[in-house]
Amino acid sequence: MGVMYSSTRGDKNKVTASQAILRGLAADGGLFVPDSIPHLDKTLSELKELDYRDTAYEVMKLLLSDFTEEELRYCIDHAYDSKFDTPEMAPMTEAEGAFYLELYHGKTIAFKDMALSILPYLMTTAAKKNQIKNDIVILTATSGDTGKAALAGFANVPGTKIIVFYPKNGVSPIQEKQMVTQEGDNTCVIGIEGNFDDAQTGVKKIFTDPDFAKELDEKGFQFSSANSINIGRLVPQIVYYVYAYTRLLKEGRIAEGDEINVVVPTGNFGNILAAYYAGKMGLPIKTFICASNSNKVLYDFFKTGAYDRNRDFVLTSSPSMDILISSNLERLIYHIAGDDADKNADYMKKLTTEGKYEINDAMAAKLSNFYGGFATEDETAKAIADLFENTGYLIDTHTAVASSVYGKYVKDTGDKTVTVIASTASPYKFTRSVMAALGKNDEALDDFELADKLSEISGVEIPEAVTSIRNAAVRHDKVVAKDALADAVREFLF
Ligand SMILES: *Cc1c(COP(=O)(O)O)cnc(C)c1O
Numbered sequence: 001m002g003v004m005y006s007s008t009r010g011d012k013n014k015v016t017a018s019q020a021i022l023r024g025l026a027a028d029g030g031l032f033v034p035d036s037i038p039h040l041d042k043t044l045s046e047l048k049e050l051d052y053r054d055t056a057y058e059v060m061k062l063l064l065s066d067f068t069e070e071e072l073r074y075c076i077d078h079a080y081d082s083k084f085d086t087p088e089m090a091p092m093t094e095a096e097g098a099f100y101l102e103l104y105h106g107k108t109i110a111f112k113d114m115a116l117s118i119l120p121y122l123m124t125t126a127a128k129k130n131q132i133k134n135d136i137v138i139l140t141a142t143s144g145d146t147g148k149a150a151l152a153g154f155a156n157v158p159g160t161k162i163i164v165f166y167p168k169n170g171v172s173p174i175q176e177k178q179m180v181t182q183e184g185d186n187t188c189v190i191g192i193e194g195n196f197d198d199a200q201t202g203v204k205k206i207f208t209d210p211d212f213a214k215e216l217d218e219k220g221f222q223f224s225s226a227n228s229i230n231i232g233r234l235v236p237q238i239v240y241y242v243y244a245y246t247r248l249l250k251e252g253r254i255a256e257g258d259e260i261n262v263v264v265p266t267g268n269f270g271n272i273l274a275a276y277y278a279g280k281m282g283l284p285i286k287t288f289i290c291a292s293n294s295n296k297v298l299y300d301f302f303k304t305g306a307y308d309r310n311r312d313f314v315l316t317s318s319p320s321m322d323i324l325i326s327s328n329l330e331r332l333i334y335h336i337a338g339d340d341a342d343k344n345a346d347y348m349k350k351l352t353t354e355g356k357y358e359i360n361d362a363m364a365a366k367l368s369n370f371y372g373g374f375a376t377e378d379e380t381a382k383a384i385a386d387l388f389e390n391t392g393y394l395i396d397t398h399t400a401v402a403s404s405v406y407g408k409y410v411k412d413t414g415d416k417t418v419t420v421i422a423s424t425a426s427p428y429k430f431t432r433s434v435m436a437a438l439g440k441n442d443e444a445l446d447d448f449e450l451a452d453k454l455s456e457i458s459g460v461e462i463p464e465a466v467t468s469i470r471n472a473a474v475r476h477d478k479v480v481a482k483d484a485l486a487d488a489v490r491e492f493l494f
Contacts, residue, residue: 002065003035003037003065004016004034005017005020005032005231006026006032006033006341007026007027007030007032008030008031008033008344010030010341010342011028017064017066018125018130019126020032020230020232021119021123021224021231022136022224024224025204025225027208029204030330030344031229031231031327031331034231037063037277037281038063039281040062043256044249047246048249056236057072058242059235060235063238063277067129078118079117079121083106083113089240092244092420093423095393096387096390098263098420099248099253099421100399100423101240101244102423103240104423104429109428110425110426110429111271111422112146112149112150114239114240115228116146118232118236119230119236120153120157123138123160124157124160127159132222134216135159135220135221135222136221136222136224137216137221137222137224137489138160138226139203140163140165140227141164141165141166141199142166142171143167143171144172144175147175148182150164151182152182154184154226155182155183155184155187161187161188162187163189163489164179164187165191165485166189166190166199167199168192170196170315170322172431173447174451174469177469179476180474187476188476190480190485191479192480192482192485193480195313195322197323199482200227201325202483202485203227206223206485207225216493221493227268228269234270234273234328235274238275238281241420242278242281244260248418258284259286261285261288261409261420262287262419263291263402263403263422264402265318265401265402265424266321267321268326269290269326269327271424273328273332275422286369286415287415287417289370289409290302290371291373291402292372292375293318293374293375294316294374295313295316295321295324296374297309298326298329300372305358305364306358307358307359309325310356311324316377317437318380318398320398320425330344333348333363371409373409380397380404381400382404383395384397385437387400388458394434395427396423396429397433397434398430399424399425402421428451428454428465431450431451432447432450435450435453440454
């Protein structure tokens with residue numbers, strides 16, 4: 001029968017993987033979780049002989065078990081192709097004793113491409129399998145990177161439309177330019193007067209509004225999500241942890257079965273949850289190091305067992321992690337509660353009504369392989385400058401948060417385990433902050449001129465994703481209040 005999915009909040013209807021991808025979010029507002037997590041059915045030594053695509057197949061077939069081999073291979077082959085600027089898809093660079101897993105070699109130069117290159121293929125294949133006649137409307141909240149990656153993936157895909165909401169003053173200039181210049185008749189990009197949490201909450205509200213769903217259905221549409229609440233995002237993200245491990249194995253850096261650590265710069269908790277699932281599938285991971293910026297709600301959670309969003313939202317130099325409600329933590333809470341949906345639903349209700357909840361000791365005990373850390377703005381800048389000075393290797397602000405936290409972890413624990421740091425964006429996506437970290441910011445220059453300078457200094461070529469938007473025309477300039485999302489959706493669709 002394969003793996004089935006059910007809601008983290010108690011809805012008893014089980015759905016197949018393809019149905020879960022189509023829906024995005026469960027009807028009760030919960031997230032879809034697999035009812036069991038299958039173990040890898042090839043040894044790590046066997047997997048180390050496979051390239052990225054074949055590794056992707058071996059991982060994804062286990063969790064997306066209602067897709068045929070032909071369907072999955074079609075999706076994988078069309079996603080992981082020359083859109084990536086290296087055939088390895090996710091190369092690794094060793095610097096100061098850690099392995100930086102570069103997840104930004106796709107079209108929009110952030111790790112979101114690893115999953116959003118394939119999601120449109122999974123989605124349209126799922127629609128076909130389930131005889132869906134409606135057009136699928138992808139509704140997405142973005143803290144800056146998901147938006148562009150989803151737009152690039154879904155632009156001009158027949159049978160789909162995509163609407164992206166981003167915090168008008170909460171993304172980098174290059175991130176914004178990437179989105180507002182997006183082409184494609186089926187695309188819509190809207191700024192909101194609010195932060196990422198406002199955007200995500202607004203989108204979830206539209207998703208769970210049965211009247212809106214009915215209205216949409218009558219007009220031949222249905223919603224789905226490109227956020228990491230969609231399991232179609234999470235499953236492809238498991239692949240690169242397996243791939244990173246098997247590269248280390250192939251290069252003789254580790255022996256089969258050796259444990260590694262992973263460090264993940266975290267916002268919505270999607271990327272690190274994918275690592276957690278990789279561990280459940282049998283990948284030997286010792287510690288999941290969860291790195292936060294000054295919005296350190298997760299650091300506090302891992303330290304105290306209390307999740308408390310009642311605090312000021314801080315705009316940082318790592319805007320894609322400026323989040324106080326980490327949606328995917330809900331899946332972890334569900335699992336450590338013993339796959340107990342009622343218990344999880346209670347916590348999530350508390351989060352909505354009081355803005356906080358506290359897990360019990362038994363659950364906290366199950367988090368012993370997580371380590372939470374955070375980096376201040378100064379520490380983040382220092383991580384960029386130090387690494388560049390010592391090794392010539394340039395990282396972006398998000399990766400720098402991870403790098404800084406990893407430094408603290410080693411100091412704290414003395415742990416020498418081989419460690420993979422998820423490098424989530426190209427430094428050119430956050431040019432001004434990176435230049436400022438190097439002490440070379442120049443307010444007289446715009447972000448593109450600064451990119452030229454950064455390239456001179458670092459010798460790293462400016463990616464095509466940046467050069468191609470430099471002179472592109474703005475096609476989307478709408479900004480709405482944070483409570484006006486539903487009307488904006490209607491205006492675009494009807
Ligand atoms: C989205 C994003 C993150 C955070 O990832 P989550 O899966 O939301 O935890 C970190 N860095 C960059 C560059 C991102 O775009």
